[in-house]
Amino acid sequence: MSISTLLVSELEKTEDKKIGFIFCVCTGKCPGFSKMDMWDFINIIRVEYPVEYAFIHPMLCDEDGERFLAEFLKKDRKYMVAGCAPIMQKKLFKDSFANAGLDVNKDLIPIDIRNMTTQEAVAVVKKTLEETQK
Template sequence: MNKKKAVLFCSCSGACPSMANIDFWSLVERIRLDFGDKVEFLALHPRLCEEDGERLMKQILNPAILFITPACAEKRQEKLLKDGFEKANVPMDPEHWIPVSMASENTESVYQKIKAILEKED
């Protein structure tokens, strides 16, 4: 697939116990350094499922871009990010969205998940 890609992180306020082993700053920088040429942009919001997060999603989601969303568990994202996708008028299907669960993961394991998607989708 040669679609444009973006990575939209949700850090769950930065205080979620299940993400305690993730260093968001080093993770985002590593993705930027290693895959900056493969992604349109990287963004990080602390609460995508709140109203201000949905406003951001409305602004930046785009049907021409495949969004990879490292955040809570995939099933939770399916429910919690639904309104943001709807407001942006972008379908939550595999052509537009790939969720990545960061629940109970660490910096390295999340990096490897994102890397695998970016390499596979290239």
């Protein structure tokens, strides 16, 4: 094994993995998101906050969302999902997380940002990230 391979391997072990951020918009027509600019919100999170990535999915709880999670979720990473009620997210994503070797109670950071303006939703994400990093 080369020195560079060993160094990369060691860096990967010690590197703090950032949280993956998914914004589930419930088809994009949910009245709960009508007060916010979804594109401004996701771009603020993507650019200004310490997340590995941020993207929008139209409906994680539908069949294609389940297939997406089956392909996408990786062990040893935390995922913040902004969308509906946290208790609902845990029920909906429990099997997908378990199948990926994740614990929905530890590896999912569910936040409800319905009925918020863009800035209110950003503030919730900021506060949650700060609490998670403690």
